[in-house]
Amino acid sequence: MRPKIMEEVEALRGVNSAKIKEAHEAGKKVVGMYCVFSPSEIALAAGAIPVSLCGTTQEPIEEAEKVLPRNLCPLIKSSYGFAITDKCPYFYFSDVLLAETTCDGKKKMYELMAEIKPMHVMSLPQTAEGEDALEMWKNEIVKFINFLEEQFDVEITEEKLRDAIKLMNRERDAMKRLHKLNAHKPAPLSGMDMMLAQWLKGFNVEKEAGIDLIERLIKEVEERMEQGIYAFDEKAPRILLTGCPIGAGSEKVLKALEEAGASVVALENCTGYKGLDVMVDEEKDPITALAEKYLATPCSCMTPNNRRLDLIKRLAEEYQVDGVVDLTWQACHTYNIESYTVKKFVQEELNLPFMQIETDYSDSDTGQVKVRVEAFLETIEVSAVAN
Amino acid sequence: MYYIGIDIGSTAAKVSVFNEDELILNFAMPTGWSSIETSKVIEKRLRDKGIDLEKSKIIATGYGRISVPYADKTITEITCHGKGAHYLLGKDATIIDIGGQDTKIITLENGRVTNFTMNDKCAAGTGRFLELMANTLGVSIDKLANMALEGEDINITSMCTVFAESEVISLIGSGTKKESIARGIINSIIGRVYAIAHKHGIKDTVFLTGGLCEIGSFVELLSQKLNMKVETKPLARYAGAIGAALLAKNI
Incomplete structure (x- = not known):
């Protein structure tokens, strides 16, 4: 049985698609964003609503x-597909789009997408190391601020930026505490519910209401833990899921893992914990603080x-955790190549079982994914017995 | 107490029965169109052989493992193959299992499965490919493998099963010797298996399981390609069923 408030969390999908329409009709501006590198604080400081458009x-x-x-990669195709078919209310009501030069596939797709709506592209450095990279990224932050000021005819003051930073830090903090509940053995929330709660925050039109909902969910889960109610029993293998982002509709590997009896306790991906790990420094000059936070995103x-x-x-x-599963979307070269490094690290340094699954959003390989996931969990069980 | 392993693959169903520690029975049959029907036939055959299913522990494995209502548990064919191959071979190995729709490479260390690789989404390099090509040539799989030893070392270039079939038909049309076409077909499947095995990494002995292990000429050509002697055992096609039966002892 899942926490009651999860129903409210799930209902956010419907609620927010109505709210985005209302907000648009009330003259609010909407900034559509595609990535965990997107500084939503700047959109908030411009008085706009940041929404996630990743397909x-x-x-x-x-x-x-x-x-x-x-x-x-299916993520790029799905994102572009939503843009051209007008099937996503968040894309439809977006006044401007923010994109970043993350991978080659995305940046070339954005050239085509820019024909549909006004788009600003932030140039990411290829490395997060060194002063040059940070300087470049700070400059990109300033350019995005200028873009929004011009587009929306507003002034983004330091004070507004500081307020937005505090608000987003509060959201991050709540999401982080929610995620950390599953550090408990056994985990109180299923990985599926955790993914939904984390993913749906990207569509919150009203940030404060969203934070409040998560705080209530945390409270309910903590009460359930006191009563000894958990999502899995103690024996369920605990899995860390890393790799490409997942959301509703692309959860098949997560679902296969949990249907086979695993408890997915940590989501080290950009819809999960990746963007929550580092807070924005509230003391520093906002532009430096934002640049440092977003550049620290450990993306492939x-x-x-x-x-x-x-x-x-x-x-x-x-x-x-008892094992690590690395999910790679087909044709995502950066995560795919990096999987070898992750595999070596997990097997040799952490001494944990590791498996990579390369797949797409379709259900054409559901049978194979199921066999691979079950066999992987069996090797974990066997090694647990042997140790 | 009987321990029974039922391995329902996409092409063939294999059953192995232990009476305590003694392997007393192995039988196989085509899976046919319905694995539920197959599991009923298996149940009847077991009863006909005088095996009391009420005094048995049963594990089902393979693609049709969920279609065995009288099984106590299901375990994937990967774990079962590992267990069964270790029983048959008595040592660690890299197992190559060429099944009807999957080809799997499984690493055994200290008798345990520590790593495995499967082909995804495509029937190239599987038993099904060989079966289709044998049909196109109008021969049995055994005959095809034997013919291949006599043929010239040619290649079928298309990886896709459907395109490869067209290629075989045009080779027939252009008068290429049947033996050489057979060799090309075997080369194609062995090339795919080699690619998966090479990426996976080969350690210790290579042990072949699955229906093709019974065809000496296939084992010989695979050994040539891998540049090492591929081992197999008379009961290797039952490796999954034997492993499932052995694992049933732990229930």
């Missing part, structure tokens, strides 16, 4: 493939990306 369902991919190559588009390994290590220890 997580198979549905619009067929349309996208009329333009984009088939052999491209950065080289090197050792921070991801550090994060996996911390989460694996804190959440007492």
